[in-house]
Amino acid sequence: MATVNDWIEGARLRTLPASVAPVLAGTGIAFWMGHGSVVRGLLAAAVALAFQVGVNFSNDYSDGIRGTDDVRTGPPRLTGGGKAKPSTVKRAAFACFGIGCLAGLWLVALAGAWWMILAGGLAVVAAWYYTGGRHPYGYMGLGEVFVFVFFGLLATVGTTYTQALHVTWHAWVSAIAIGLIACALLMVNNIRDIPTDSVAGKNTLAVRLGELPARLTYDAMITLPLIMALAFIPELGWWLALLLPAAGLAIHNLLRIHAHHATGKALIPVLRDTGFLELAYGAGLGLAFALG
Numbered sequence: 001m002a003t004v005n006d007w008i009e010g011a012r013l014r015t016l017p018a019s020v021a022p023v024l025a026g027t028g029i030a031f032w033m034g035h036g037s038v039v040r041g042l043l044a045a046a047v048a049l050a051f052q053v054g055v056n057f058s059n060d061y062s063d064g065i066r067g068t069d070d071v072r073t074g075p076p077r078l079t080g081g082g083k084a085k086p087s088t089v090k091r092a093a094f095a096c097f098g099i100g101c102l103a104g105l106w107l108v109a110l111a112g113a114w115w116m117i118l119a120g121g122l123a124v125v126a127a128w129y130y131t132g133g134r135h136p137y138g139y140m141g142l143g144e145v146f147v148f149v150f151f152g153l154l155a156t157v158g159t160t161y162t163q164a165l166h167v168t169w170h171a172w173v174s175a176i177a178i179g180l181i182a183c184a185l186l187m188v189n190n191i192r193d194i195p196t197d198s199v200a201g202k203n204t205l206a207v208r209l210g211e212l213p214a215r216l217t218y219d220a221m222i223t224l225p226l227i228m229a230l231a232f233i234p235e236l237g238w239w240l241a242l243l244l245p246a247a248g249l250a251i252h253n254l255l256r257i258h259a260h261h262a263t264g265k266a267l268i269p270v271l272r273d274t275g276f277l278e279l280a281y282g283a284g285l286g287l288a289f290a291l292g
Contacts, residue, residue, distance in 0.1 A: 002084040010078040010089070012056040018185055018275040019052035020045050021282025022152065025174045026159025028286025032235075035164035036290070043107040044159045047120075050100030052151075055127045057093035059138075061086055062131035067200065097124050111162040119158065123150050141205040143190070144183040152179015170232065174285055177225035181278040184221035187214060188257065188274055192267040215257055222250045222274070225281060232288070239288040246280040249273055 002010070027041035057078075064079025065086050078084040104120045126146050130138040137146070156175035160167050190197065190206035191214050198207050206214040226247055229240060256262060256270050 002078055002088075006078060006083045007092075010057060010060055010084075010092075011053045014272050014275055015052055015056060015185070016049060016275075017279035018182060019048045019151065019155075021181070021278040022155035022175065022178045023048050023159050024279075024282040024286035025178055025289075026156045026171060026286070027163065028289035029160045029168075029171050029174060030163035032170075032289035032292060033160075033164045033168065037110075037163045040107055040110055040163045041159065043103050043110070044155075044162060046103040047100045047107065048151075048155055050096050050103060051123060051127060054093050054096030054100060054124075055130065057089055057096060058128055059131045061089040061093060062136065063202075064089070066131075093128075097127065100124075107162055111165065113162055113165065116158065116162070119154055123154065126150060138204070139202045141203055141208045143186055144205050147182045147186050148179040151182045152176065170235070170289070173228055173231055177228045177285075178278065178282055180221045180225050181274070181281055184218050185271070185274045185278060187218045187221060188267055188271050191215060191218065191257075192264060192271065195264075211263075218257060219254055222253060222277060226250060229285065232285075236288045236292040239292040242284040242288045243281065244284075246277055246284055249277040249280055253277060 023041060023045045026044070027036060030036040030041075060077045060079050064077055064081075067080075076083070079086050079089050101120060101124070105117070108114055108116050108120075127150075129136060130143060130146050137143070153172075153175045156178055157167050157171050160171040187206060190204040191211065193202075193204070194206055194211060194214075197204055205217075209217060226243065229243055232240060253270055253273055256273075257267070262270065
């Protein structure tokens with residue numbers, strides 16, 4: 001029987017800082033536009049956190065029943081490690097999706113943007129079929145597309161829209177930048193798992209590209225957002241200095257992912273710090289807009 005610590009590990013808490021990054025950026029932009037709302041921002045954060053944990057449990061369940069997690073480099077999973085019944089993990093995933101949907105309905109009701117219910121429904125379906133169903137698209141190298149669209153574009157632009165009821169190009173550029181870092185988080189996770197995923201038939205983008213091209217793609221994913229932020233200089237000026245911590249983390253990660261050809265468990269710190277990079281970027285950008 002799984003312990004509380006097992007469930008906490010299964011929730012993959014290290015991914016949670018990254019899930020609130022688009023909410024912080026989107027809320028900051030809404031305040032810059034003069035329509036920011038703390039309550040709506042908190043509800044958007046609740047949606048993001050619940051969906052992230054739901055995705056994590058969903059992946060645990062689906063990869064576990066397929067045998068993908070039988071041999072892992074990272075921490076053992078609930079399903080694959082035999083710590084919890086697959087049906088229990090599946091229920092946990094849908095419970096989290098349910099909590100996210102309830103918070104989302106409350107947010108949509110406050111904003112009056114009822115059409116966003118469709119976006120939320122698509123997010124749940126996409127989250128499940130990432131590794132679930134007969135033909136999971138995460139096994140076809142399309143996981144980054146899901147992450148970019150839902151944890152980048154929708155999360156950032158959606159947060160701004162539910163507060164301001166319209167968006168500017170600033171929200172879209174920020175969404176693209178944060179989406180790229182979110183993809184980098186998935187990329188480094190999959191680089192770590194290349195040896196086991198390739199054997200299990202999980203053809204992630206990292207598996208398809210190969211180790212070196214995947215690492216270079218990771219480099220681009222964390223470098224481009226810093227360059228894109230320069231587009232905000234006319235509006236934010238020196239407030240962009242709030243992104244310096246993110247720049248420092250990016251440089252640190254660039255050095256470590258190539259140091260001694262790091263593989264396996266040696267990439268776990270890079271995975272963790274990529275999550276903190278996304279948080280630092282989202283928080284820094286959001287604060288710069290709110291104060292700028």
